[in-house]
Amino acid sequence: MNFHYPNGSSFKNTNKSKQLNLSKNSSINYGDRGMSLEAELNQSNEYYLDEDIAVVHKKPTPIQIVNVDYPKRSAAVIKEAYFQHASTTDYNGVYRGKYIDFDAKETTSNTSFPLSNFHKHQIEHMRKCTQLGGITFAMIKFVKSNELFVLAGPNLFYYWDRQNNGGRKSISKSELQDNAYQIKYQFQPLIPYLSAVDHIIDDRNNI
Amino acid sequence: MNFHYPNGSSFKNTNKSKQLNLSKNSSINYGDRGMSLEAELNQSNEYYLDEDIAVVHKKPTPIQIVNVDYPKRSAAVIKEAYFQHASTTDYNGVYRGKYIDFDAKETTSNTSFPLSNFHKHQIEHMRKCTQLGGITFAMIKFVKSNELFVLAGPNLFYYWDRQNNGGRKSISKSELQDNAYQIKYQFQPLIPYLSAVDHIIDDRNNI
Known part of the structure; x- marks a missing residue:
């Protein structure tokens, strides 16, 4: 089955979802530690960094600073500030010389990933990075079952556009x-x- | 003249400093607007983004949050927080499919750029990105003369290592x-x- 989406490239069902990196001892569940996906990714990125495999960092949350106090002989104290929405994704870096850019999202649903987890400007950012030759993707975690999926940018854009064309507002687990x-x-x-x-x-x- | 630095590649004086992109009307000084280098770069990156040439953003300043107030029916207010030192560089993004990573520094000196503008962990970060195939550099501005230089990562590392080996603590303008x-x-x-x-x-x- 071939879908075609606006940029003309085809979206093949190549049954890619064979499970990568099966742990040898399947009785150990490494994912079930009560950590947030962010903490799990930070730990993974630290490993990749230490092993000289990739440099990937989470960007700091943008903060709008309203009021700062500068006490004598000590560090500046931010007294009033607000969280801002990021206009890009949370993670980027370099791997195999390529620009990597992704966002990580958790869902408590058992059956599908709601597209409302993404903001329009995040999709636009990822589209532009993809267009300029970057590797973009979404990391999606079903927290109840500890299942993780990496969805390549172009496939994410396909589901996003399907929603905008009146289709379903989520991506089913299947x-x-x-x-x-x-x-x-x-x-x-x-x-x-x-x-x-x-x-x-x-x-x-291979395209 | 060929320098050789630890990774074995040569550091050639190829007299690269021919001035790029000379403005046609030299009577207009576009740089003399009293803007910070950061503001100038943000404006330039916005242009590159709008024209689909590159996606480069400044990372938010990392903030350590100590105390947050959650008033009813309004946004969370950060009541106590502190500025942190970034462990990476300030700017990264994608251009020609490649990972771009740099930091921008201003100096009020007329004659040289003090290496104390860089932190050790920033140099280490840039070294690792370079090693993994990323394009790294320092953007250096002499604010009194409005002169701007782009110094490629490997050349910056050469001067950094020279300092660590007992050499001068700055890079001369020449x-x-x-x-x-x-x-x-x-x-x-x-x-x-x-x-x-x-x-x-x-x-x-071409190496």
Whole structure:
């Protein structure tokens, strides 16, 4: 089955979701530690950094600062500030010489990932990065089942556009199973997402 | 003259500092607007973004949040927070499919750029990004003369290591004139630094 989306490239169901990096001892569930996806990713990125594999950092949350106090002989204290919405994604960096850009989202749903987790400007940012040759994707975690998927940018844009054309407002888990890379938690790195990125890079080179 | 630094690649004085993007009407000084280098770069990055040339953003300043108030029916207010030192550089993004990473520094000196403007962890971050195939550089502005230089990462590391080996603690302006790309302010983008990045990419491909 081939979908075609606006940029003309085809969206193939290549049954890519074979589970990557199955842990050898399946009785250990590395993902079930009560950590947030952000903490899990930070730990994984630290491993990739230490091993000279990739440099990926989470961007700081943007803060609008309203009032700062400068006491004598001590550090400036921010007295009033507000959280702002990021206009980009949360994570970016370099891997295999390429620009990597992604966002990580958790859902408590058992059956689908609601697209309302993304803001329009985040999708626009990822589209532009993809267009300029960057590797973009969404990391999606179903927290109840500890299931993780890496959905390549162009596939995410397909579902986003389907919604905007009056289609469903979410991506079903079975669509992710067919069109995303499922990642299994392991010991180190906890989330070996770069193995999915390897596939995204290879797929792009084969177009 | 060929320097050799630890990674084995050579550091050639190729007299690269020919002034890029000379404005046609030299009587207009686009750089003399009393803007900070950060504001000038943000404006330039906005132009590159609008024209679909590159996606480069300044990372938000990291803030350590100590106390947050959650008033009913209004936005959370940060009541106590402190500025943190960034462990990476301030700017990164994608251009020509490549990962771009740089920091921008101003100096009031007329004759040299003090290396104390950089933190050790910033240099380490840039080294790692370079090693993984990213394009790194320092953007250096002499504020009194409105002169701008783009110094490629490997050249910056050479001067950093020279300092650590007991050498001078700064880069002289004449060294920058010989081994960096001088950028002239223009109308749009105000700082056309990607023309220097083109040279850095080409130089790297020719090694």
